[in-house]
Structure formats: structure tokens, C-alpha cells
Amino acid sequence: MVEINTENYVAEAHKAIANPVLQRALADVQDRFHKATAAAYHTLPEGPALRFKAHQIRMQAIANLDILLETLAANVRYNGGHVFFAEDGKTARDYCLAVARRHRVKLVVKGKSMVTEEIGLNQALADGWIEVAETDLGEYIIQLAGERPFHIIGPAIHKTRNEVGQLFAEKLGIPFTHDPPTLAQAARKILRAKFLQADMGISGCNLACAETGHITTVSNEGNIRLATTLPRVHVAFMGMERIAARLEDHDVLLRLLCRGATAQKLATYISYIGGPRASDQTDGPDEFHLIILDNGRRRILADPEFREILGCIRCAACLNVCPVYGQIGGHAYGFPYSGPVGAVVTPLLVGINRAQHLCLGETLCGACQEACPVDIDIPRMLLALRAKLADGDPLWKVKRANPMEKAIFQIWSGLIRNRRIYELSLRLAAVGQKCLPQRNGMLRRLPPPLHGWTRSRDIKPLAAETFIQRWKKKRRVRGIHP
Amino acid sequence: MSEEFIRKVRWALGRPLHARRCEPNLRSRQGAGKSPSILERIQNRCDGERQGLLDKFREAAHPLGLKVYPHRDTEAVAAAIGALVRTKVPEWGQAKSVAAWRHPLIESLRLTEALAAQNVPVYFPEGPMGAPSACRFAKVDRQRWRERIFQSYIGITSADFGLAETATLVLRNRAGQARSVAIVPAIHVAVLEVSQLIADLQELYALLYSEAAHPREAVTNGMTLITGVSTTRDIGAVPVRPAHGPREVYVYVITGPHPKQGPS
Numbered sequence: 055m056v057e058i059n060t061e062n063y064v065a066e067a068h069k070a071i072a073n074p075v076l077q078r079a080l081a082d083v084q085d086r087f088h089k090a091t092a093a094a095y096h097t098l099p100e101g102p103a104l105r106f107k108a109h110q111i112r113m114q115a116i117a118n119l120d121i122l123l124e125t126l127a128a129n130v131r132y133n134g135g136h137v138f139f140a141e142d143g144k145t146a147r148d149y150c151l152a153v154a155r156r157h158r159v160k161l162v163v164k165g166k167s168m169v170t171e172e173i174g175l176n177q178a179l180a181d182g183w184i185e186v187a188e189t190d191l192g193e194y195i196i197q198l199a200g201e202r203p204f205h206i207i208g209p210a211i212h213k214t215r216n217e218v219g220q221l222f223a224e225k226l227g228i229p230f231t232h233d234p235p236t237l238a239q240a241a242r243k244i245l246r247a248k249f250l251q252a253d254m255g256i257s258g259c260n261l262a263c264a265e266t267g268h269i270t271t272v273s274n275e276g277n278i279r280l281a282t283t284l285p286r287v288h289v290a291f292m293g294m295e296r297i298a299a300r301l302e303d304h305d306v307l308l309r310l311l312c313r314g315a316t317a318q319k320l321a322t323y324i325s326y327i328g329g330p331r332a333s334d335q336t337d338g339p340d341e342f343h344l345i346i347l348d349n350g351r352r353r354i355l356a357d358p359e360f361r362e363i364l365g366c367i368r369c370a371a372c373l374n375v376c377p378v379y380g381q382i383g384g385h386a387y388g389f390p391y392s393g394p395v396g397a398v399v400t401p402l403l404v405g406i407n408r409a410q411h412l413c414l415g416e417t418l419c420g421a422c423q424e425a426c427p428v429d430i431d432i433p434r435m436l437l438a439l440r441a442k443l444a445d446g447d448p449l450w451k452v453k454r455a456n457p458m459e460k461a462i463f464q465i466w467s468g469l470i471r472n473r474r475i476y477e478l479s480l481r482l483a484a485v486g487q488k489c490l491p492q493r494n495g496m497l498r499r500l501p502p503p504l505h506g507w508t509r510s511r512d513i514k515p516l517a518a519e520t521f522i523q524r525w526k527k528k529r530r531v532r533g534i535h536p
Numbered sequence: 537m538s539e540e541f542i543r544k545v546r547w548a549l550g551r552p553l554h555a556r557r558c559e560p561n562l563r564s565r566q567g568a569g570k571s572p573s574i575l576e577r578i579q580n581r582c583d584g585e586r587q588g589l590l591d592k593f594r595e596a597a598h599p600l601g602l603k604v605y606p607h608r609d610t611e612a613v614a615a616a617i618g619a620l621v622r623t624k625v626p627e628w629g630q631a632k633s634v635a636a637w638r639h640p641l642i643e644s645l646r647l648t649e650a651l652a653a654q655n656v657p658v659y660f661p662e663g664p665m666g667a668p669s670a671c672r673f674a675k676v677d678r679q680r681w682r683e684r685i686f687q688s689y690i691g692i693t694s695a696d697f698g699l700a701e702t703a704t705l706v707l708r709n710r711a712g713q714a715r716s717v718a719i720v721p722a723i724h725v726a727v728l729e730v731s732q733l734i735a736d737l738q739e740l741y742a743l744l745y746s747e748a749a750h751p752r753e754a755v756t757n758g759m760t761l762i763t764g765v766s767t768t769r770d771i772g773a774v775p776v777r778p779a780h781g782p783r784e785v786y787v788y789v790i791t792g793p794h795p796k797q798g799p800s
Contacts, residue, residue, distance in 0.1 A: 079773075082773060083773065086773070086785035093564075099736075117549065118543050119545050119549065120545045120546040120549060120551065123541075123545060124538075124541060124542055127538055129752040132752055133752070133756065133757050134757070137538065139538045139541035139542075148719070189780065190770070191768045191769035191770040191771065191779055192768075195771075208770065208773075209770075210770050210771075211770075213771075213772075214772055215771050215772030215774065216723060218771050218772065229745070232772075234771040234772055234774040234776050235776050237771050238771060238776040238778075238779060242778070242779065242780060245780060246628075246780070249780075250682075250686060265751040265754075266744075266752055266754045266755045267566045267752045267755075268753055268758075268759075274767045274768065274769075274779070275764070275767065275768050275779030275780050275781065276719055276766040276778070276779060276780040276781025276782075277779065277780045279715075279719045279760065279781065280719055280720070280780055280781075283715050283716055283719060283720075284716065284720075286681075294545070299753065300751070301741040301744065301745065301751075302738075302741065304741070305737045305738055305741055308737070309737065318701045318763075319596075319701070319702045320704055320737075320761060320763045321763065322600075322762065322763050322764045322765070322766060322781070323760065323761070323762060323763075323766075323781065324760070324761040324763075325758070325759075325760050325761075326755045326758060326759040326761075327758055327761070328619070328752075328755050328756055328757045328758060328759070329756075329757040329758075330683070330757065331709075331757070332711070332756075332757055333674070335709060335710070335711055335714070335715040336662070336677070336678055336681050336711075336712070336716075337661075337678065337681065337682070337685075337714045337715055337716045338709065338715060338757070338758065342757075346541075348541070348544075352544055352545060352548045355548040355549065356546065356547075356548035356549075356550075382755035444761055454783075463677055469544070471703055529560070533587065
């Protein structure tokens with residue numbers, strides 16, 4: 055079972071903000087990818103507006119998910135693959151373990167897959183006495199460090215080269231160096247041996263295509279190709295929403311995915327996998343299993359307000375522009391999915407109350423939507439989540455996050471609708487504020503429950519006269535009578 | 537299990553639970569990739585346009601670390617491969633050996649003879665030895681192939697297509713065309729003819745559909761797109777080549793007797 059630490063969001067965010075090394079790494083990543091992604095959209099022959107078409111493609115696929123999944127499963131089976139539909143993480147883990155046991159698997163090589171992070175697959179395999187080697191270099195680093203991914207596509211971007219050097223020296227017993235090519239070569243050598251020995255390869259799925267019956271994996275390192283070519287068995291995990299109807303749609307989404315993720319026209323390696331090795335082929339796995347995972351996605355699908363988030367293709371473009379992620383990084387989110395997409399998906403998957411800080415912590419600036427290759431309206435869904443937290447929702451089993459806040463707003467609502475009481479309150483507040491500490495004409499601290507406003511800033515006091523009073527006075531001076 | 541799962545998805549979509557749906561748009565657009573205009577454009581390309589695609593391919597390849605060399609004919613390519621074998625040293629171990637696809641274009645290079653002078657063996661994937669009893673033999677063949685591919689430091693393949701816009705090689709899985717040849721050895725050499733160059737993914741998908749009797753046969757059990765050299769930025773965000781795949785990729789394009797020849 056995957057660990058969920060969404061409750062620690064505030065404390066973890068503070069820790070990240072106080073860490074200068076992390077702040078530099080985050081600034082570097084955002085600086086590098088922010089402009090590059092925007093520029094990459096302009097290199098599309100169709101122009102950046104292709105994002106809107108991609109949005110339609112994704113939404114149409116989601117609206118026809120039943121047909122597409124049926125078609126995909128039938129086509130993969132036609133090509134000799136096995137398809138397993140998993141209701142939840144446990145069913146998926148158990149199926150994978152059963153396949154591993156049937157083939158007496160001792161070592162698994164794994165390509166980067168967020169879905170397997172979501173269901174805690176590595177722990178389940180380790181509990182079954184199966185060694186798991188993460189082979190994406192970033193994932194390998196965090197596996198050695200015993201951490202969780204910091205970023206959806208760059209899991210170890212928070213680690214400096216010195217830290218990686220120390221980690222490798224400590225865990226792999228190689229002489230310390232902070233030279234990235236030397237460190238990468240050390241990992242290449244160690245992981246090559248694992249690729250050659252492994253009995254099972256596990257990958258995710260960036261995008262499946264229903265009509266052709268294949269999954270697509272995207273990587274720059276080549277680890278997924280090795281992990282899906284050399285071992286006897288290949289098990290691929292996909293979230294049930296990661297599907298396109300036909301190759302024309304696949305074309306648009308793939309080009310946008312690579313641009314959104316790393317500002318590349320196409321990633322170095324894109325593998326289309328539709329089944330196991332054919333009998334006349336020399337290499338490739340003897341068995342191919344595709345595990346299609348629900349794990350809470352169906353509930354999102356059933357709610358038209360949040361269905362749009364299933365269009366996400368996990369490119370992480372929104373993380374690279376988000377001012378909140380840019381300060382607090384990925385670990386504060388307490389779940390594998392971080393950044394703006396995590397702020398929507400995680401509450402929907404683990405419970406809106408449990409992960410309330412994630413959606414409350416975002417700024418609603420809209421940068422995520424502008425960067426999104428499939429134009430997902432994340433701010434709208436963040437607001438919808440906040441509305442559920444404010445009012446409660448029995449359908450999503452959401453309790454009011456802060457009953458006091460609701461009461462205050464109800465009082466405020468009554469107050470502003472009654473002019474006399476409103477003006478009286480203003481007058482009382484104007485007198486009362488004189489007792490509050492002031493500096494340079496600004497109030498330094500407000501009393502509870504408003505003290506949060508002045509925790510990190512001063513606030514302007516109420517004006518001596520209201521606007522309406524000034525307006526009336528002005529007209530009187532000019533001789534205009536109301 | 538799958539039916540129950542799909543039924544629940546259907547429920548979530550608010551559709552009737554038991555009626556098997558067939559969405560009209562999906563079906564009518566099926567096979568839209570067989571767009572005659574795209575196929576005609578590909579088929580009617582003149583030499584000048586193909587040369588244009590080659591120039592574009594080379595231009596796109598440059599920043600990716602992909603080395604593209606046009607050659608007049610297969611003899612020139614065989615000579616270039618001979619030179620490569622002579623100058624490059626193995627990354628793992630000392631002995632030099634080469635793995636190659638069993639493919640008409642690769643076989644026409646006569647590599648075994650070309651590299652015999654250097655005492656470098658060339659390994660080709662062995663097919664299953666005979667029909668029904670092949671299973672056990674095939675396993676043995678596959679094991680032998682694994683050992684050979686791990687020893688080989690250069691892998692030589694052809695490609696189904698080259699995409700000029702992105703300098704991408706398209707390799708499909710077939711008998712004799714082992715996918716490990718393009719990923720396990722430290723150096724990957726791809727040989728293709730200039731007529732195999734097409735513009736982009738859109739053209740590729742149109743061709744895949746046009747060749748397939750049914751859409752599910754368009755990709756079959758595997759296809760790989762290779763765009764550049766294995767790369768990582770996972771250590772301190774510094775770009776490093778290679779990560780796990782080949783450290784060098786060479787593309788030799790056979791142009792035929794054409795006035796615009798490239799360097800060897």
C-alpha cells in the first residue's frame with residue numbers, strides 16, 4: 055500500500071521553502087522548461103492552437119472510454135497479449151505478483167511509471183521477496199535514497215550532483231565523484247547487469263491506442279526499451295484513461311506530450327507495444343500482460359465536474375510553471391502526483407478532506423492551464439474542490455473543512471445586505487482599529503480570527519471616510535445635490 | 537471480470553448498462569489515415585523532394601547527436617562500416633563482434649566478408665529451426681542470440697522509415713529483425729535508402745494504415761521510434777549521453793547515383 059502523507063503538506067512546504075539547495079534546483083527546472091515548452095508549442099506545424107484540438111480528442115476519448123477499452127483489450131488479446139482489468143491497487147498488485155510467481159521471477163527491471171507509484175507496487179514486490187531495480191536514472195537515484203518522486207518526469211531533480219555522488223559512494227561502493235558522466239556511467243554499468251539478469255520487465259503506459267491495440271512508452275534513456283525487450287515477461291500498467299481512439303489522435307497527443315514534458319519534438323525512444331514476441335521473432339518477451347487500472351478513476355469519470363482531469367497525460371508541464379510547486383517542490387504533496395495536477399487528482403483519489411491542503415494551497419493563477427498541452431482547466435477544478443470543502447458534499451463524502459469559516463461568511467453576507475448595520479460596523483471598526491499596533495500608517499496585526507491576514511504583511515487601515523461619504527461631500531462642494 | 541469492469545465504466549459514463557455501444561464517430565473515422573492525398577504525396581515524390589527530405593533529416597539530426605551520412609551505394613556503406621569497426625573500441629570487454637539484422641538491405645552489404653579481414657564476426661538472428669518441434673530449439677537459439685547480442689559492440693539494422701521532420705528512425709519487429717540489435721550494443725548503425733524517408737508521423741501513420749488489412753495489424757506487436765542518442769538529465773540537470781542505450785547512432789542513407797553526394 056502506498057504511503058499517503060497529504061496531511062503534512064503545510065509542514066513539508068515550510069521545510070522545502072527553508073531549504074536553499076532545493077529552491078535553487080526548483081528555480082533552475084522552472085526557468086529551463088517554462089520558456090522552452092512555450093517555444094516548443096510554437097514549433098508545431100499547426101501552431102499552439104493544436105492544444106485545443108488535443109483537448110477535444112482527449113475529452114472525446116474519455117466520453118467513449120467503455121468502447122475504447124473494450125477495443126484495446128480485444129486487439130491486445132488478438133496479438134497474443136493478456137489484459138487484466140484491476141478495480142483497485144491491491145487487485146493490480148496481486149495480479150502482478152501472481153504472474154511473477156508463476157514465472158519464478160527473482161529480479162524485476164522497471165521503467166518509470168507513476169501508476170505503479172500510485173499503487174505502491176515496489177513494496178508489494180519486495181514483500182514477495184522479489185528484487186526490483188528501478189532503471190530510469192532519476193528513479194534509480196530515489197530508490198537508492200529511499201525517497202518518493204519529487205517531480206513527475208524528473209524524479210530526482212531535487213538532488214544535487216554532490217548528493218548523488220555521495221549516495222552512489224555510500225550505496226554502490228564507488229569512489230566519490232560529482233561528475234555527472236562518470237556517475238551516469240556507473241549506473242549504466244550496474245543496471246546493464248540487471249537488464250541482462252532480469253526475468254520480468256515492468257513499464258507504465260504513456261498512451262494506448264484502441265484501434266491498433268498497442269501501448270506506447272516514451273523515454274530518453276532507453277531503459278524502457280531494454281526492460282521490455284530482454285526479460286521473459288513484460289507487465290505494463292496503465293491508468294484506464296490513458297487511451298486514444300486511433301493513430302491520428304495518437305499523432306497529435308504524442309507530439310504534444312513530448313513538447314509539454316521536455317520541450318522535445320519527439321522523445322529519443324518511443325516504443326509501440328502490442329503483444330509478446332511472435333513465434334518467429336528472436337527476442338522480446340514470451341508473455342505480455344497489460345493491467346488496466348481503475349483505482350478511483352471511475353468515480354472521477356462519473357462526475358462531470360471533474361471528468362476533465364482524466365484528460366491529463368502526465369507530462370508535468372504544469373509543474374514547471376506553477377508558482378506554488380516552484381517554492382514547495384514535489385514531496386510536500388504527500389502522494390506521487392504533485393503540482394497543479396496533483397492538487398486536483400490526489401484529493402479525488404485519496405479523499406478531498408484528507409488532501410484538502412493541496413487544492414487550498416494553489417494560487418489559481420492559471421499558468422498551469424496555459425502550459426497544459428491538452429488545455430485542461432485545472433483552476434476551475436481547484437475551485438470546485440474548494441467549493442466542496444466549503445459546503446460539504448455527501449456524494450464525495452466531503453465534510454465541511456471549516457465550519458467556523460462558513461459561519462463567518464454567513465454573518466458577513468447578512469451584514470453587507472443591511473446598509474445600516476454595515477455602516478455601523480464600519481464605524482465601530484474604524485474606531486476599534488486605533489487600538490491595534492501600527493507602523494507607517496499600516497496595521498501590523500489584526501485580532502483573531504483575522505490574524506492570518508497580517509502574519510506576513512501589514513494591512514491598510516479603514517479609511518476615515520467611506521467612498522459614499524466622500525462622493526456625497528464632493529458633489530455638495532460642487533453644488534450638485536443628490 | 538473485464539465485462540464487469542466495462543459495465544461499471546459504462547455506468548460512470550451514464551450510458552445504458554447492458555447495451556453494447558458502437559459510437560458512430562469512432563467507426564466512421566476508422567481508417568481515416570488511409571487518406572489518399574497523403575499516400576499519393578508519398579508515392580509521387582520526385583528525386584529532388586527526396587533530397588529535400590534528406591537535407592531536412594540531416595538538419596534535424598545534428599542537434600540530437602545523430603550522425604547522418606549519405607552514401608552512393610551499398611559498397612560505400614560496407615566500407616564505412618568497415619572503417620567504423622576498425623576505429624571504434626568495445627565499451628564492455630575486449631573482443632570485437634557485430635550483430636546485424638537478417639534484412640535484404642543489410643544482407644546486400646555482405647558484412648561477413650567485409651569484416652572478415654579484421655577478424656570480426658557478424659551475428660545474425662537465427663530463426664526457429666524447423667516447424668512444430670521448433671519450440672525447444674528456438675529457446676536454445678534465443679539463448680545463444682542473447683549471449684551474442686550482449687557481446688556485440690555494434691548493432692546494424694535497417695529501418696522501415698526515416699521521419700525527416702524529427703530525424704526519427706522507425707523500426708518494426710519482424711522475424712530476423714531483432715529489436716535488441718538497436719538497443720543493446722553501444723553503437724547503433726542504421727542503413728536505409730533515401731526512398732524510405734518520409735516527412736513526419738502523419739505520413740507514417742497513413743502508411744501503416746494503408747499497409748494493414750485491419751487497423752490492429754498496423755503496429756502489430758511492436759514498433760520503435762528512435763530520435764537521437766540515449767540521453768539523461770537526471771544528475772544535477774546536466775545533459776549526459778548515453779544513459780542506457782547506444783552511445784552513438786550512425787545513419788547511412790543510400791542515395792543511389794545522384795549528383796549531390798555527401799562525404800563518406
